[in-house]
Structure formats: structure tokens, C-alpha cells
Amino acid sequence: MPNESLRFNSELVSKGRIALTCTVCLFLLFFSLSASARKVYFTNSEVQADLIVYETSSQVQADLKVFITHYQTHANKRPGVWYVANSQGQSDTLVYVTDSQARADLVIYYVNSEVQAGR
Numbered sequence: 001m002p003n004e005s006l007r008f009n010s011e012l013v014s015k016g017r018i019a020l021t022c023t024v025c026l027f028l029l030f031f032s033l034s035a036s037a038r039k040v041y042f043t044n045s046e047v048q049a050d051l052i053v054y055e056t057s058s059q060v061q062a063d064l065k066v067f068i069t070h071y072q073t074h075a076n077k078r079p080g081v082w083y084v085a086n087s088q089g090q091s092d093t094l095v096y097v098t099d100s101q102a103r104a105d106l107v108i109y110y111v112n113s114e115v116q117a118g119r
Helices: 002-036 072-076
Strands: 038-042 051-055 064-069 081-084 093-098 106-110
Touching (some): 038 072, 072 081
Parallel strands (some): 038 093, 051 106, 064 081, 064 106
């Protein structure tokens, strides 16, 4: 009997790890997708920011190529298309621009057309 109880507990722990791993993967996938297509508001407060970005002049160094659209409806159209909201309340994400690439969550490079945006 003790062996059965031990085996049952091991199975629960294993299933719990799998569920936790799946949850973490889904969260990271969602964050990755939402980090690339959004309505943003640039903040001067790193503490308030949801996302810290470093703006690079090298397309090769960038994690994401960003196009700033003038149309709010285009913000969710494709990865890397950002609409800059007029206020914090209208945005999905508060973005802080850092001058340190090492402190950034994401390195971005601005592009001139929507079709160039993305990873």
C-alpha cells in the first residue's frame, strides 16, 4: 500500500509540473504575441512600464521591427505594428525607452512600412 500511495503522489506531482509548464508556455506565447502587436503609451517611468525597450539603429540587432501606425485598428493587424495612444488609459501597454540595451526586455528597430514590421 505505501508504494501505491507514493506512486500516486509522484503521478500528481508529475501532472502538476506538466500543467505548470503548459501554463508558463502559454503565458510566454501570449506575451510574445501581445508584445509585438499593440496599442502603446510611452511613459517616462520605468517603474510603471509593462515593457522596457531599447531602440536600435541596427536592424540586425533588433528583436522586433516596429511600424508606428496612425490607425488604432491596425495595432492588432500584425506583429510589430504599434499604435501610439494619446493617453495611458487608451493603451494596452506602457512602454519605457531605456538607453541601456542590457536592461531592455525588447530591442526594437523602427521601419517605414507596415509590411516590414515583425520579427
